[in-house]
Amino acid sequence: MSALKDRLRAELTTAMKARDSLRSSTIRMVLTAITNAEVAGSEARELSDEDVIAVLATESKKRREAAEAFDDGNRPELAQKERDEAAVIADFLPAQLSEDEIRDLVAAAVEQTGAAGEGMKAMGKVMGVVTPQTKGRADGAQVAAEVRRQLTS
DSSP states (O other), X not given: OOHHXXXXXXXXXXXXXXXXXXHXXXXXXXXXXXHHHHHOSSSOOOOOHHHHHHHHHHHHHHHHHHHHHHHHTTOHHHHHHHHHHHHHHHTTSOOOOOHHHHHHHHXXXXXXXXXXXXXXXXXXXXXXXHHHHHTTTSOHHHHHHHHHHHHHO
């Protein structure tokens, strides 16, 4: 069993004992998403820590997008609830990369692939190198935007 999944279960117990409803409901939601990922497909399987991190990153992204949608819909209380849930999920994700770190990783990938003069047609090559390095540690859209910026400049 994944160590991260065990940690989530232990944190759920702690949150329930502390009567922290936000934390316990968010962790329950994440554990449900993990279970759904385990039983999806043709046969059930146990997720590795890397797979659990991918599920957590997806759930975190859902919360960010929902918060933006609620802000656009002038529902600040619901947007704040989504942000609070995203903060709980972030406790279980690896430390996020800063913009400078992403810029450096992309620059190194552009250099490594020799994509500097090729423009946007080299985006797939560069993303193929950068994505494994940023998985779970940076938003894919943010990474793609930086790749685009560096390839077009």
